[in-house]
Amino acid sequence: MTALSPRPQWAVIGALGVNQILAWGSTYYLTTVLAKPVAADTGWGLTWVVGGFTLGLLAAGIVSPRIGRDIDRHGGRPVLIVSAGLNAAGLALLGSAPNLVVFLLAWVVVGVGMGAGLYDAAFAALGRMYGVAARRAITTLTLYGGFASTVGWPLSAFLVENWGWRGACFVYAAVSLTVTLPLCLVLPKEVRRDPAPPSKQPEAQTAAKSEARHGTMLYVMLALSLTISSVLSAVVSVHLLSFLDARGVTLAAAVGLAALIGPSQVGARVLEMFLGQKLHPVWTMVLSTVLVAAGLAVLLAGLPLIAVGLIAYGAGVGIRSIARGTLPLALFGPAGYATLMGRLGMPSMIAQALAPAAGAWLIETSGVTATLAALVALAVLNVITALALVPGARQRAT
Numbered sequence: 001m002t003a004l005s006p007r008p009q010w011a012v013i014g015a016l017g018v019n020q021i022l023a024w025g026s027t028y029y030l031t032t033v034l035a036k037p038v039a040a041d042t043g044w045g046l047t048w049v050v051g052g053f054t055l056g057l058l059a060a061g062i063v064s065p066r067i068g069r070d071i072d073r074h075g076g077r078p079v080l081i082v083s084a085g086l087n088a089a090g091l092a093l094l095g096s097a098p099n100l101v102v103f104l105l106a107w108v109v110v111g112v113g114m115g116a117g118l119y120d121a122a123f124a125a126l127g128r129m130y131g132v133a134a135r136r137a138i139t140t141l142t143l144y145g146g147f148a149s150t151v152g153w154p155l156s157a158f159l160v161e162n163w164g165w166r167g168a169c170f171v172y173a174a175v176s177l178t179v180t181l182p183l184c185l186v187l188p189k190e191v192r193r194d195p196a197p198p199s200k201q202p203e204a205q206t207a208a209k210s211e212a213r214h215g216t217m218l219y220v221m222l223a224l225s226l227t228i229s230s231v232l233s234a235v236v237s238v239h240l241l242s243f244l245d246a247r248g249v250t251l252a253a254a255v256g257l258a259a260l261i262g263p264s265q266v267g268a269r270v271l272e273m274f275l276g277q278k279l280h281p282v283w284t285m286v287l288s289t290v291l292v293a294a295g296l297a298v299l300l301a302g303l304p305l306i307a308v309g310l311i312a313y314g315a316g317v318g319i320r321s322i323a324r325g326t327l328p329l330a331l332f333g334p335a336g337y338a339t340l341m342g343r344l345g346m347p348s349m350i351a352q353a354l355a356p357a358a359g360a361w362l363i364e365t366s367g368v369t370a371t372l373a374a375l376v377a378l379a380v381l382n383v384i385t386a387l388a389l390v391p392g393a394r395q396r397a398t
Helices: 009-026 032-044 045-074 076-096 100-117 118-147 148-184 201-245 252-259 259-276 281-301 306-330 335-365 367-386 390-397
Strands: 002-004 190-192
Touching: 009 076, 009 100, 009 118, 032 045, 032 100, 032 148, 032 259, 045 076, 045 100, 045 118, 076 100, 076 118, 076 148, 100 118, 118 259, 118 306, 118 367, 148 190, 201 252, 201 306, 201 335, 201 367, 252 306, 252 367, 259 306, 259 335, 259 367, 281 306, 281 367, 306 335, 306 390, 335 367
Parallel strands: none
Antiparallel strands: 002 190
């Protein structure tokens, strides 16, 4: 159980939402704008520069279980404060990196900061603060997060144009210390109370063991679904322009079509907030996988419905973020929720780190059409995996 110092929920969500926009924009979305300027300025090679970001994601995945346990033990506030400090230190080290080794080391520091401060950690903090009532707070937070690239990419481009890539890193480091970190202080302080001791009655122990076995299967299926979703979104986000080019779309048109994904994500999250609150989050997960599979199938088929496919895909990715935070809470309850989110985050983060390179290899060896077909097959598998969660969700709800 957790007792909170008085803070209106709107203030907590507002502070955490702005925190997420700045944290995502200054870390996860940073390489998109900085990669080419860094490579051109240093001569390190674009593959190595992008590899730093991959290394950061791997670090985030590795520390994710520990982050979840720490949030369960100490609350989200201190962990998110540490995240802001790590991001500041890592970004300052990036900006001052004299060689590639230090540059890669800096990404490890930033990666640990991402693991301690992005969605999974924020969801875990909200789940610990508000328990089963956290669904609306998590949904609202994803609305804020949907603007991270919209804010981050233009801001990064402006900073690079005026102060260079190193100056951009220093500015973001300062923002982490002077804006992101203070926002974490708005989060409520939590006082943890010891839970009641477990029952020692034989009947209770037998029921607990049966529940544990059932819970393990649910956990495995949920982790598999979230990991497949991460693979699909990571590959598409990196290689979308190549996919569109192979479908006969010009570069200018491809950029315009790709821009449909962001608004689709936010729009779907708004609809879920108003229409999906009375439904079990498992149906949000199922709808997410269906939309992603349908969108990728349309992309594989090609013109003239590519725009519709990308809108469907974007909507699916958008509500997937909501399901990622709300479904584990609904299936397993608030006790140990942060630890669970940390464990679920590890394979997803590692998949995000490795999937783009695997996608590039598949494109080079088998071609774009075969790669898209493989993604569609994987997306259909994910629909089946999500549907497999429905019976367990119904049982947990009764």
